[in-house]
Amino acid sequence: MRPAAAASDPTKHFFQPIIVCLTVASVALTLFVIWISLHDLSLMRAGREKFVGLDNYIRFLGDPRAMAALWRTVLFTVLATVIEIALGLAVVLFLDRDFAMKRLVRTLLLVPIIMTPVVVGLTWRFLFDPATGMANYLLSLGGIDQVDWLGSPRIALFSVLVADIWQWTPFVILLVMAALESAPTDPLNAARVDGAREWQVTWYVLLPMLRRALAIVALIRAIDSIKAFDLFYIMTRGGPALSTETLNYYGYIVAFTNFDISYALAIAIILTVFTNVALLTMYSVLFPKTGDR
Amino acid sequence: MAKLSIRSVSKSYGAVSVLDDVSVEVEEGSFVVLLGPSGCGKSTLLHAVAGLNPIDSGSIVIGDRNVTNLPARERDVAMVFQSYALYPTMTVAQNIAFPLKMRGLDRRTSDEKVAGVARLLQIEPLMSRLPRELSGGQRQRVAIGRALVRDPRLFLFDEPLSNLDAALRTELRAEIKRLHQSIRRTMVYVTHDQTEALTLADKIVVLKAGRIEQTGTPLSLYDDPDNAFVAGFIGTPRMNFLKAVVVDDGKTLTVGEARVDISHLKTGLESGKTVTLGIRPEHLDEKQGVALSLAVDVTERLGSTSYVHGALPSGETVVVERREDQPRFGESITLRFQPKRARVFDEEGRRIR
Ligand SMILES: Nc1ncnc2c1ncn2[C@@H]1O[C@H](COP(=O)(O)OP(=O)(O)OP(=O)(O)O)[C@@H](O)[C@H]1O
Ligand SMILES: [Mg+2]
Numbered sequence A: 001m002r003p004a005a006a007a008s009d010p011t012k013h014f015f016q017p018i019i020v021c022l023t024v025a026s027v028a029l030t031l032f033v034i035w036i037s038l039h040d041l042s043l044m045r046a047g048r049e050k051f052v053g054l055d056n057y058i059r060f061l062g063d064p065r066a067m068a069a070l071w072r073t074v075l076f077t078v079l080a081t082v083i084e085i086a087l088g089l090a091v092v093l094f095l096d097r098d099f100a101m102k103r104l105v106r107t108l109l110l111v112p113i114i115m116t117p118v119v120v121g122l123t124w125r126f127l128f129d130p131a132t133g134m135a136n137y138l139l140s141l142g143g144i145d146q147v148d149w150l151g152s153p154r155i156a157l158f159s160v161l162v163a164d165i166w167q168w169t170p171f172v173i174l175l176v177m178a179a180l181e182s183a184p185t186d187p188l189n190a191a192r193v194d195g196a197r198e199w200q201v202t203w204y205v206l207l208p209m210l211r212r213a214l215a216i217v218a219l220i221r222a223i224d225s226i227k228a229f230d231l232f233y234i235m236t237r238g239g240p241a242l243s244t245e246t247l248n249y250y251g252y253i254v255a256f257t258n259f260d261i262s263y264a265l266a267i268a269i270i271l272t273v274f275t276n277v278a279l280l281t282m283y284s285v286l287f288p289k290t291g292d293r
Numbered sequence B: 001m002a003k004l005s006i007r008s009v010s011k012s013y014g015a016v017s018v019l020d021d022v023s024v025e026v027e028e029g030s031f032v033v034l035l036g037p038s039g040c041g042k043s044t045l046l047h048a049v050a051g052l053n054p055i056d057s058g059s060i061v062i063g064d065r066n067v068t069n070l071p072a073r074e075r076d077v078a079m080v081f082q083s084y085a086l087y088p089t090m091t092v093a094q095n096i097a098f099p100l101k102m103r104g105l106d107r108r109t110s111d112e113k114v115a116g117v118a119r120l121l122q123i124e125p126l127m128s129r130l131p132r133e134l135s136g137g138q139r140q141r142v143a144i145g146r147a148l149v150r151d152p153r154l155f156l157f158d159e160p161l162s163n164l165d166a167a168l169r170t171e172l173r174a175e176i177k178r179l180h181q182s183i184r185r186t187m188v189y190v191t192h193d194q195t196e197a198l199t200l201a202d203k204i205v206v207l208k209a210g211r212i213e214q215t216g217t218p219l220s221l222y223d224d225p226d227n228a229f230v231a232g233f234i235g236t237p238r239m240n241f242l243k244a245v246v247v248d249d250g251k252t253l254t255v256g257e258a259r260v261d262i263s264h265l266k267t268g269l270e271s272g273k274t275v276t277l278g279i280r281p282e283h284l285d286e287k288q289g290v291a292l293s294l295a296v297d298v299t300e301r302l303g304s305t306s307y308v309h310g311a312l313p314s315g316e317t318v319v320v321e322r323r324e325d326q327p328r329f330g331e332s333i334t335l336r337f338q339p340k341r342a343r344v345f346d347e348e349g350r351r352i353r
Helices: A003-008 A012-037 A055-061 A064-095 A102-114 A117-127 A134-141 A156-182 A186-193 A198-226 A230-235 A247-256 A261-286 B042-050 B092-102 B107-121 B136-148 B166-183 B194-200 B218-223 B228-233
Strands: B004-013 B016-026 B031-035 B057-062 B077-080 B154-158 B186-191 B203-208 B211-216 B240-247 B252-255 B258-261 B274-279 B290-301 B306-311 B317-322 B332-337 B343-345
Touching: A012 A261, A055 A261, A064 A156, A064 A198, A064 A247, A064 A261, A102 A156, A117 A134, A117 A156, A117 A230, A156 A198, A156 A230, A186 A198, A186 B042, A186 B077, A198 A261, A247 A261, B004 B042, B016 B042, B016 B057, B016 B203, B016 B211, B031 B042, B031 B194, B042 B057, B042 B077, B042 B154, B042 B186, B077 B136, B092 B107, B092 B136, B107 B136, B136 B154, B136 B166, B166 B186, B166 B194, B186 B194, B194 B218, B203 B218, B203 B228, B211 B218, B211 B228, B228 B274, B228 B343, B240 B317, B252 B274, B258 B290, B290 B317
Parallel strands: B031 B186, B031 B203, B077 B154, B154 B186
Antiparallel strands: B004 B016, B004 B057, B203 B211, B240 B252, B240 B274, B252 B258, B274 B343, B290 B306, B290 B332, B306 B317
8 A cells, every 4th residue: 555545545434433433432331340340339229329439349358258269260260271281282192193083083072162051061060960960870880989079169160170171172172283283294203313202202392383372272261261150150150158159250149149230340350450460471471572482 | 324225115195106116225335316306206215214204115224224114213314304394493503402412412512513513504603593583595504404413324315405505505515525425424315406416426316206217326327328218317408309210220310311320239120110319418519420400599608618509400409519619590500429429219218228
């Protein structure tokens, strides 16, 4: 495009209004949310809210249930991301050879991803049913004691984690597989000629080449895990004894069970800030600005 | 240091046969060049020797070890890949040091060796860069460095100089030659470049579509080609091929009006048979011999000599190396050649001796 044309480009009359509308809408909405979070709006006392400053944020810091939920969110996110990446990578490295049913396996891998979380959650709820579920049946075959998968406060979070891993590891596998297939193979061969064992080829040459793809998949999974809601809602509703209540879920309870809208929005903003800080840190560690070593 | 025997190696990808019963003997410490048109299977053969793709049949012996079923790691060869195959996430120094690291060499010896190679290849200022921050020629030198830093039983080079400028290419060609003469390692070298092949090789193997056309010293391939393909492939400009008919009970050929005495050939030829007469451009500028007349088209001047392109009365195009004059477009000149310098090929391209 000619430089002069940029100023007089008539298409700007089409896209500029849209950009303005979107910007205004999102900025206004954010400001509105922040504004409400500085009040004590509650649907129980509609019309009688007043400005309370940072009270909701201070309340959050002193709210043990919120702090526990925050900690659970961190735990769930870290575990889900790490396990899904590690497991997905292991499967990809294992599948990285030609075998008869490669295409079939790939298609099957898509199944958990396209299933709706409701179906996944219900399926796993049945599997984890203490009396009639498949999980305990399998344990009984091995002569192991029955486990109350979703009923025990110490175990329930990990049961949801299992379902999340089942649903999302295939996603990791597909993305990493695509990265692996577009990576050049000659450097791997060069390493073999240079005397590297297969694990050394993987460790020194292949994994560094896949690092970017892995980092991006990890980011996506981390963001999704922080925001996870559906599996918790279907499988445990935050229970038993709040043992699976994440911050996101707690915010939902505060808003729609307690009708404490201002506090719920404060929680939402804290979650957003927290997510952004965590992810920006992660991002700057994974993609350092100077060079890319 | 070891000899290399490639024995009736065949390989196909699906229905496409890429290597067809290839056998090459490389004597200990000698330098063999694989020559052939693009896609003839040169890289495939090198990869098979290195142990990177399995062969369908045949065997590969390095030294006295049959390595056919050994993984690449245990074959102790060093290879320069056509695609360079540098490790994209390692610096130049780490790339070159990698084979030493894999062999568990201590840091100091390794650093010394890497520095030595870097000096030889003039890449010292690049040592802390990543491969993607290098030009094609620089990458190629790093790839060569990664092979030279080791002391393997066998060196495999897949077109290692293809991306360098003329000066650097000449220099590194001499360097490889010097290296070969000083360490006397067995080397197998793939190239398209005839000068490289002729100056470096103890032995040249000419491949075409996965089959060996001829194996021999550079001079024997040039002087005594087994077939029209080798005759045409070796030597620049290319050998001229002219249609000829056998007359006189096999004692004479006619090329247009001219008569060529072939009574020195041992194989008898029937009268009336069509054959191909091959004459190199440098053999068409004699004082005596059979005369052909050429309508000059273009003259390329190369200093002491010039290549004259033109057409015979039959319409066949011919290139001549002329030493004395530089005829111009439209002139007609007389070419002369000694019948004994000409090579005769049958209709399938096989040499008739
Ligand atoms: N993975 C593959 N699958 C199918 N065909 C292949 C494969 N790799 C190589 N080929 C075919 O094998 C033949 C030989 O390839 P190769 O790379 O050995 O050629 P080359 O002689 O090295 O050519 P060049 O001089 O262009 O490098 C080619 O016709 C190529 O198309
Ligand atoms: Mg090749």
